[in-house]
Amino acid sequence: MAGNALTSSSSSRPFSPAVDARSINLGLAAIAFISPQNHPILVRAVSGSQEDLLKYHYLAHTSLDVIDERIAAASKAPIESYLGFLYALEDVAVYGYITPLKLKIVIILTLSDAVVRDADVISIFKALHWAYYRAAANPLLKLHTPLDTPNDHILVVGSPEWVSFRKRVDEVARAAGALPVDSAS
Numbered sequence: 001m002a003g004n005a006l007t008s009s010s011s012s013r014p015f016s017p018a019v020d021a022r023s024i025n026l027g028l029a030a031i032a033f034i035s036p037q038n039h040p041i042l043v044r045a046v047s048g049s050q051e052d053l054l055k056y057h058y059l060a061h062t063s064l065d066v067i068d069e070r071i072a073a074a075s076k077a078p079i080e081s082y083l084g085f086l087y088a089l090e091d092v093a094v095y096g097y098i099t100p101l102k103l104k105i106v107i108i109l110t111l112s113d114a115v116v117r118d119a120d121v122i123s124i125f126k127a128l129h130w131a132y133y134r135a136a137a138n139p140l141l142k143l144h145t146p147l148d149t150p151n152d153h154i155l156v157v158g159s160p161e162w163v164s165f166r167k168r169v170d171e172v173a174r175a176a177g178a179l180p181v182d183s184a185s
Helices: 050-072 118-136 151-159 158-177
Strands: 029-034 041-046 082-090 093-097 106-111
Touching: 029 050, 029 151, 029 158, 041 050, 041 158, 050 082, 050 093, 050 106, 082 118, 093 118, 106 118, 118 158
Parallel strands: none
Antiparallel strands: 029 041, 029 106, 082 093, 093 106
C-alpha cells in the first residue's frame, strides 16, 4: 500500500521523480521543508552558491505568512495541498505546498521568460512530499527531537540518518534539471 500511496496523474504506477519530472527544467534554486510548528527542517540550495542559503532561509520564512493567510482564508473549505504561486521577490518566484499533517514544502524558482506550468510544479511537490514520507517512515529518524537552541535543527538534519532524505531531495532536484546528473553533493 505504501508504494502506491502517491501515483502519477497519467497512470496508477507509483510516482517516480526520475520518470515524471525528467523533462522539467524550471530553474529550481532551493527547496525548504518546514515543520508544522514553523521550524525549518531542511533548506537546500540546489543551484547557485551556498552563500545564497541565508537568502533562501529568509524566503522560506517569509512564505509562511502567505501560507498562513491562504490557510485562514480557506478555513471553511478543505485546503488544497498545492498552494500555488505565493509571491515573487527580486529574481525568484516562491511556490508552496502543505501536507495533510501541516508540513510545509516551499520551492524557490529563478525567474525567467519560460512558462511555469502548475502541473510541472505539482509534480515536483509530489516527489518532494514522497521523499519526506519515505524518510519519515524510517524508525531510526528522529523528526521530533527537542530543540534547545535555534540551530539544533541543523545538527539533526546533518545527522547520518538524514543522509538518505537529503539524497532523495537531491534526486528530485536532479530530475527537475537543477542539479547535474553526476552531482553527488
